[in-house]
Amino acid sequence: MDEDPSLSSELEETLEKHRTGSGTSGTLVLSDQEGYVGDTITLKGRNFPAEEAFEVLWHSTEGDWGVLKANEIVGPQYRPRTDHLMTVTSDADGRFDQEWTIPEDYGGAHKIEIQHDGETIDKAELEINPWFELETESAPLGGTFTFKGYGLGPNVVTNNYQVSWDNSTFGFMTGVMNRGTATAEIRAVGPPGKHVIEVWRNYRGIPYLQNNTQSPYGKVCGDRPSRWTVEVTEPEQELGGAWMDEQFEENPIELHYPDLDAQSDATLEITPTSGQAGTQAFITGEDFPPNKEVDLIWYRHEGHRVKGIPITPEQHRDVLPTVQTDADGRFQVEIEIPPEEGATRPITAEVDGREIAVTGFVVQPRIEKFTPREGPVGTTIEIELSGVGWTMYENGPFLVYDNKPLGYACGTSGDDKGGVIKMDIPAAGEPGYHFIDIYPTIYEMQEDEPNFEIFPHLSYLDNHPVRPLPASHFVFEVTEE
Structure with a gap:
């Protein structure tokens, strides 16, 4: 044929x-x-x-x-x-x-x-079908319940899950990364006894209370539970103090560097490349002009989104020293990272008024102040954090008191702030231990749905954008009058 x-x-x-x-x-x-x-x-x-x-x-x-x-x-x-x-x-x-x-x-x-x-x-x-798993239903006061979600997203409806503690919604979980798996650590807050954890679903970022009764999308977890009664037991030891999650080694993001005035063979390196304020670091320069003064310049990102002022890297010349190269055009100097704005801090090397080399250091969050650590109801608790960055994924840390959301702080830098944010929180609740957790957020997102903006990101451990950010944790004891 x-x-x-x-x-x-x-x-x-x-x-x-x-x-x-x-x-x-x-x-x-x-x-x-x-x-x-x-x-x-x-x-x-x-x-x-x-x-x-x-x-x-x-x-x-x-x-x-x-x-x-x-x-x-x-x-x-x-x-x-x-x-x-x-x-x-x-x-x-x-x-x-x-x-x-x-x-x-x-x-x-x-x-x-x-x-x-x-x-x-x-x-x-x-x-x-999405579902959630609570690893244990009992934890001592101040401990955590590990909570995991599987099969989350990618549909806009199944991308945003809200978690409540005793009917107070205090954060969201999402599985954008890790193929729909998300992890959260939920604080065991008081008083000791029975409490209720529940997970809800709504693309708008607040629980839709008909999830399990009249939702056109069916129940939150199908025929598996979305509500747990848990037991908070007496603490196993005396509680107190403040701490941050483990932080990882990071490399600076070159997109946040300023433009150089001239190209050259000179190179600038810093070791280590990341850390908190107080970190001792070595800046090394090679292939610079021999026997020449080099001004090392520290940069902050400054501006104001709400006022419409673009955030740009700006020079701060009083932070780093001026050094002298040797006959081979090399130098090395030890510095201490100051309490500063977080994320990538560009560092440039200037010779004869022209910046010819650049590197960067990732400043990570650090607790600078937490005082007092006990007092009666109404006591003002002072908290200061350094290393909170200017970027959309890190500059809105959100404070939760006993698993109840209070509000957020802003990490946008300015000359008068020096990268340190300050918060005053009133002590509240019955006598005993109370817990403050400060979580990462997404300050602003271009897409409207699902809504993840300015709310504690509980699955920040394995699903936060760009960089792994830590949460910070505080224990305050309310005393009798």
Whole structure:
């Protein structure tokens, strides 16, 4: 038979397979059409060619935060992703039954595809339902409950989950990163006894109270719990003090450097590249002009978003020393990082009034002041933090008192602030221990939905944009009058 010139080569190949009987067929059925991360389902193959190998593909999504200039948060961004799950082999009757555990992945519908020699034989669809897991239902006062969500997002409705403690909503969780898995540590606050943790869902960032009764999207966690009664026990030891989460080594973000006046062979390095105020660091310069004075210049980012003043890196010449290069054009000087604005602090080297080399140091948050640590109701608690950055993902730390949201502070720098933010909080509650936690937030996001703005980000541990930021924690004891 002559080929029809009006047919594409792909269509002609398909028709030829049907004419010659060379097309491969088969039927894929799943034991369950929906499930949760961690469930085991069975892939059932029928009517396949006997004793043949077939590839199983998983169609899903890869997600992350959309960020511009390492500062401006656009919002959650997703793209298609395909994984090779396994190879299955049919038996003499053209059948196979293959058990498979649903991996940590986003919720919603996913295609499972069977291929043979690159040809799609059949597809089936699996719906992953979001759910949350509380690792323990008992913790001592001041301890934490580890709370994990699985199968969150990428749908705008299933991207934003609010957590409440005793009917007070105090933060959100999202699985934008880590393929829909999110982790939070929830403070065990008093008094000792029974308390209630609940997770809600709403893209607007506040609980929709009909989640489990009349929501068109179904219950928050399907047939799994979204509410837990937990036990706070007496503390195992005396409590007190203030601390921050573990901080990691970081490298400066070059997008936050100022432009140089001239290109040169000179190089500037700092060791270590990150740390809190008080860190001892060495600045090393090489390939500079020999026997020459070099002015080292520290930069802050200054401006005011609300007033419409752009935030730009500005010189502060009184922070770092002037050094002298040796005959080889080299120098090294030890400095102490001051209590400063956080994020990348550019450092430039200036020779004869021209900046010719640049490096940067990532200033990380540090608790500068927490006083007093006990007192009667109404006592003013003073808290100061340094190292709070100017960027959209870090400059709005949010204070929670006994798992109740109070408000946020602003980390935008200015000459008079020196990168340190100050807060005065009144002591409240019954006599005993009370807990202040300050969480990272997303100050502003370009996309309106879901709304993550200026609210404690409880899943900051594994889902915050750009950089891993720490929370800070404080224990205050309310005493009798």
